[in-house]
Amino acid sequence: MCGLLALLPDPSATGGPELTDAVSGASHLMRHRGPDEPGTWSDDRVVLGFNRLSIIDIAHSHQPLRWGPPEAPGRYVLVFNGEIYNYLELREELTARHGATFATDGDGEAILAAYHHWGTDALTRLRGMFAFALWDTSVGELFCARDPFGIKPLYMADGPGGTAVGSEKKCLLALADTLDLDLSIDERAVQHYTVLQYVPEPETLHRGIRRLESGSYARLRPGAAPEVTRYFTPRFSPVPFVAGREQERYDEITAVLEDSVAKHMRADVTVGAFLSGGIDSTAIAALAMRHNPRLITFTTGFEREGFSEVDVAVASAEAIGARHVAKVVDQEEFVAALPEIVWYLDEPVADPALVPLFFIAREARKHVKVVLSGEGADELFGGYTIYREPLSLKPFEYLPRPLRRSLGKASRPLPEGMRGKSLLHRGSLTLEERYYGNARSFSDAQLRAVLPGFRQEWTHTDVTAPVYAQSQGWDPVARMQHVDLFTWLRGDILVKADKMTMANSLELRVPFLDPEVFAVASRLPYDQKITRATTKFALRRALEPIVPAHVLNRPKLGFPVPIRHWLRAGELLDWAHSMVGSSQAGDLVDLAAVRSMLDEHRDGTTDHSRRLWTVLIFMLWHAIFVEHSITPQISEPTYPVQL
Template identity: 40%
Template sequence: MCGICGFTQATSADAPALKAMCDIMAHRGPDGEGQYLDAESGIALGHRRLSLIDLANGNQPMVRATGEHDSAITSPALMPDGTPCGTPESMLAKGDFAIVFNGEIYNYQDLRAELETQGWQFKTKSDTEVLLTGYLAWGEGVLDRLRGMFAFAIWNRATRELFCARDFFGIKPFYYTQQNGQFIFASEIKCILEHPAYTRELNREALEQYLCFQFSALPETFFKGIFKLAPAHCMTVHADGSITERRYWRPEYHFDENRNREDTARAIDEVMRDSVRYHNVADVEVGSFLSSGIDSSYMAACLAKENPDIKTFTVGFECYKQAAANNAEGAGGKTMRDEISWARELADDLHIANTDKYIGEEEYWASLPRVQWHMDEPSADPSAVALYFVDQIAATQVKAVLSGEGADEFFGGYRIYQTPFSNAKVSWAPKGLLKGASHAMRALHLRGANYLERASETPEDWYYTNANGVAFTPDERARLLKGGCSAPTPQSLTAPVYAEAAGLDDTTRMQYVDLYFWLVGDILLKTDKMSMAHSLESRVPFLDRRVFDLSATIPTALKANEQQTKLTLRDAAEFAIPKDWAQKEKLGFPVPVVNWLREDRYYTMVKEWFTGDIAREFFNTDELVRLLDEHKEGADRSRKIWIVYMFLMWYKIYFVDRTVPEKPEAH
């Protein structure tokens, strides 16, 4: 896990810019720094290293000569104090290749053995050398052989071309821009902002879609002209500045209708244990998150089979600790059991170590500016802050952790995926009748209007992310934005993705859309940014190609039904954790923002933001205050409030103050 950056058309005068780009992302790699600038070929490459594999020799940028099976590997890397790790002078002879790589190739040892049978020799034990050598041996075909998470760039000095690629599911970020023909890329947007060729400008279309999605949903980021390389895509930047981009992999579903539930559960357990085994490959200790959900519980139990001495980490909220002690109500009026009490119970049952932390409201609110700075783009997911704190405590004991992202998208874990099953109850009724009944019920303020409306439509008509129902509708954002809004509807953005999944059942189509929007835009973004904020690598065993390939053969009826989610994944988890845990209801991670925003203190604080200069620039502030007042009076408007509040805070950091927020004090 590292941070990478670079740019083409580099000159000898660009060394300070490259250094600044590396420095701003020092949190991604405190163990080493590498900078390579070749003015002759016009390339600058930078790297910050978090060392997990081949701690002594895996420095980057890494260089290898083409056509030489036994050529030397060199690394122009520097330690944070400026001490050379390798040879800092120019080392790229004509025909050489150089790489900067962020991520982990978990099957690098398998690939190395295969390359060695072809005559290739290696000077290090790093996965970076295997990746670069694999590219020399197989070209772009190396991508089909990789098992891992990655974003990398490889420079070909002979052709003066830069080849870039991002992993299958978008676990690792890759941002880029072109400025007057100069290609600039980095692991974080803030690195690109350090380059003098880029002048920051807000992309207002990104704001318009953010209000509906609660995250940055477009290929172009919130910064005008800065884009995201899409998951499972690669690109070649040619010597003339033109770009050729292609999609090298597409998720495909081939349901095996002959599967039964028991055999499927065993197959899931087998592939998950194999994935966890590969994700445990490192020269440092790998820990695991542990929450009340089955995803992290199952994963931690699998890791415990590989290493009985594993360390696990959990966070909860101080207010829920007291609520649980009093058997009181938490957010949403539901009786809450403290998250930490769940984790302690399972850790005791599995005989594994667990470290936990209660998050107080003072430190939660104090952390918000730092969280938004690390996120690069505004994120309105309140759980990102909880992730910030669990990463913080994990980083004090380990350098890498396993996390449960991807299980819901692969195995049907979100409750919203059950909607098509409940809609089937009224499939006999004409769609027009259902829609008319929905309108009538809504006019009479009767419950059930949403159900009938969704039953009258297909998922592409109404479902675009898990933010459905809590974020702003297109009509609401038009009223909210100053000057209105003419942006395309969210459904227009998801329509091409739905078209790719034509012919699949409704639940699978919703899962498919989530792979391209919710998973990469919300879940994986906060996973990467919050872990890297603390120089911690977050590994995601569910998001493994072999795990997906198996999940894509499991019929939807074995994933979810009207009564339950993740049917066969829960069955598989029973091989590792108690049945009561494997089969319990999905709770998510409740953040007490709903209640906090009704307190005078936070109501007043947010109202000051909602009536301030920044808010008046973008929004009709009367609408913002109305949302706050409705929430204070009992209606739940918390997610809408949070979406706007986080944007305002983010904008102030990146466009008004333009400074790095201070780290909140650890408690």
């Protein structure tokens, strides 16, 4: 885990030490990603910057890291964010098969040697989370890659002054003058954000900066446009269960999870775990306990109406025998932290759960340097309740298409909230029309009211149509999972996981998002994921020997946030009015419409909480990164060198 930055100036540019200073200064903006050790390296064609959070081989494996074969020592230079969990096995194989030698005991050299001997095929051999930039001094090429699921981020900027890649967008913004970037706001990306609650890859809200997509690599050469290639596309290929041999498949799930957690526990520092009290995080924590009986687990929640969400996690920690630390967040500190949180995000993400995640990461960093978490289980094993929708809509499949459309039209004049209205509407739509991920808070009519620049042609299908095209012929649940892997998972879940933990110099690891785990999950048939009674059916069966009984069938938890209540009175409502009153984003958001939504929500007329949160977070982002009217106070806690 760390923060990387690489600059390829245009060949005609001059600068030398000035460019190195520019990269060093821009890298400093993400010092939270790696407070242990900064570093830079340059030649006459590239400048590399790095901030290290030392986890493995602490005394060595300094970056930028040089490696080369005996005939060309020092040929490659690497800046690398992430962890390769099978690095020991890779090093052993590279030594046995190719005679590779290593000067460190870390995982970085495994990437370099694998790339040298296997080329781009090395990417499919890396079992871990990663974003890296590898400079080949021999051919003058910067090779960049991201892990299959997009756990680690990588932003790219290309302008007349050159090309740059970095772990955080703010670093590329700092190089905007050097690169001569177009920093105008992408209004289509704004509309996509408002619909989806996140900015979908590869977009960002600035036209001149994009993201390398998950499961992709790019070749960059000075003075040339980036060449991007996708090396991994997830595929769900169900294999029916054999009657009487179901337990063999459940045991396969258990075994691959045990192996994944074991490898994710590899570290030279203390590893803890986040624990919401649900099945996913409890399973990860319980398996981690087998490797560290003194495991510390962490959760967060809010005190309101005499109930604390942390109680559920405390009970789960007691059941598995883990030491537990809980952080309770009040409304005042929640509001006070918002500018700092959005600054760390780089792009707006309208998921309130990222705020408690920020606080529990800050608390966890006082005790450990690495945490395990349960992200990815829902997308791989069928955990979202919405995945059961095809079961409820099954009768509509037997109706002629024109009749289904007629039923949809008949539902329009029915009063909102009337029983059956939503069912008729959803039943009239195809899967591609009705499903575009877990977040939908604005209808088209509501978007028109809020976005002055609303364009009918900028729809969710910009994002989902290419993904659906890859899954023709799959069952509907697999298609929904496939969409979520390319949208909700990498746009929301993994962004908040990376940004909120790295804001606190904490490494988060996600054992469910492992290629070997996905290989097993991808073969599960429809009825082993979703039934009329439950979700994640096969996973629950597999975890029966591992997870306490009271957790197995508990509803999905996460870290719920009471914004619906807080936007009706108190500090959060006051903050919301202040944001609308001072915002200079009126060309992008209709501020009068937002005020009306606030009034309706406060009065209890309509629950606008999700829609309000979406536009408020955008306005805060705009104030920080466009208006520069809000300057967050970035805290810089100091930590021991090793935990």
